[in-house]
Amino acid sequence: MSNTTITVTEFVLHCVINADQKSATISILALIYLLSLFGNLLVIAVIVMNSQLHAPMYLYIGTLAVIDLANSSVLIPKMLSVLQLDSSVVPFGACVLQMFVVFHVEEMESLLLLFMAVDRYIAVVYPLRYPSVITNKTVWTAVIALNIFGIISIMPYIFFTAELSFCHSNILKYCFCDYATMVDVAYPKYLIFLAAGCITTGILPMVLILISYCRIALAALKISSVEGKKKVFSTCLTHLLVVGLFYIPLTLSYILPGVGVKLSTESYNTMVIVGNVLPPMMNPLIYSFRNKEIKSNIQRLFTKKHAQNTQENTWIIT
Template sequence: MNQTLMSTTEFVLLCRVDSQKKSYTIAVLTMVYLVTLFGNFLVILVIAMNPQLQKPMYPMYVGIAILATIDLVGSTNITPKLIAILLDRVAIPYGLCLLQMFLVLYVGATESLLLAFMACDRYVAVVHPLRYSTLVTKRTVWAAGTLLNIVSAAFVLTNLIFVTELSFCNTNILNYCFCDYSSLVKIACNENPKYFRILSVTSFVFGICPIAFILVSYTRIAYAALKISSVDGKRKTFNTLTTHLLVVGLFNIPLLMSYMLTGIGVKLTTEAYNTMIIVANIVPPMFNPIIYSFRNKVIRISIQKLTHCMQYL
């Protein structure tokens, strides 16, 4: 596979999985994907059909609905192709590879900024409750959503432009389970530090900054919550805080672990590394709606009402 023509028209995804575990892995991936589709569609449907979820906590529930939409897109972008690879359909056309890479980057960047915005919303609600209705309005939410998408798109398009400059003259084999910017740069013939420099900038903007902001915000929220005299008020505040931190942890910890282990010199097999990346990308979209369904009383009650109504149809 050293032909230049092939390297520029398609890529081969080398997703190593033990042949004895393939059938089991396909079954698990299929189940995870179906649960992800059902759970996130249900959350979006419940929020869209229930006007009470739009006030007075409008931004939080809009954020949950957007998160569910992002999870649907991200999971659909990766999981069906993973299943196809395990069925030995390992080739992916150049254009589809770039599209998958674009969506992977865009979904990750958007979700990271969205979680930071949701932390900001909770910060204002707890620390400045009397000013919440004037500071956080529908206009504010739409403006934040627009800015969030513009910033994410700008960085992702930069990555995409860089990839289109690459030439693949040695190999078209990616030691990865889906098309990823860094894996494409590694097999390219181009030797320019700018292609890796953008990774550092992207990691800082969409990785370190949002996590730092969330931790600082929630530390301040926890401090403010301790001053609340009402036991019920404290419980609700800490319940919201822990729910959001669970989602943030699911999104960040698996990815951080894979990078940290590699960074400190732990030698992971390709199969082990791929497994960690797969888990980081497909497990959070499945668990996010479950977390919100069980830990958010309003959503839980709304789902129960919807289920009850459907029984009479």
């Protein structure tokens, strides 16, 4: 083939799954998606319906649930359609849109986890200042600012993608559209810009989060009450579980190609699936089981519904 530039109007997702693993993969992805939808919608509903949960930390958790819903919804249905229906052709605009949304929700989650770490840092290290510094207004302002910053930081990548010249092929070797796969097809050397962006919105927030929790741990050790120490460390463990599930696989999946490390299709897909698909399913479980307020409100919600159904059935029988 000659080294000529072609006008790309669509991409082909080359989602390679072994035939003997295809059915299992589809079933697992469908189950993960259903659990993600149910769990995150339940967390959002509980927070919205209970006024006592209209506090900064729960607003952060509710926002995280919204981000997780968007993340799983933009990835899993398309992956299922590619695997189940062989719907592998994606128009150029739709592919860029998916790339934008995935990039945006990843940045939002990264920065939101940083804000949550800062929230806990102020609550533990400066408890007397916490009520005046961290308010509901502060949280909503932070969420809006994160969205604006995320959109502005992503726009150069969108414009840059539109200007890429695709030679020889429009086949993307993974199950979804993202910046790394497009640039790898067009001009792999430009992946260095992806690494720079990941350092700014991925590595740097992760480092700041770890520093915050180290400072929180040191402050917790000075608490004389054993119960107080347990509460602080329990909260830190909850957040660190969420942080680890999100940052570790995604950071590796973006940084390694950005610095020129070639990943196999299986390795890359595994990293992105773990980083993008598992956290939306696990986060509601983590917060439901480790947060007493959310757990008790969920129990009351289902207990109330069960009591209402029992009462209605009794009325019908009588």
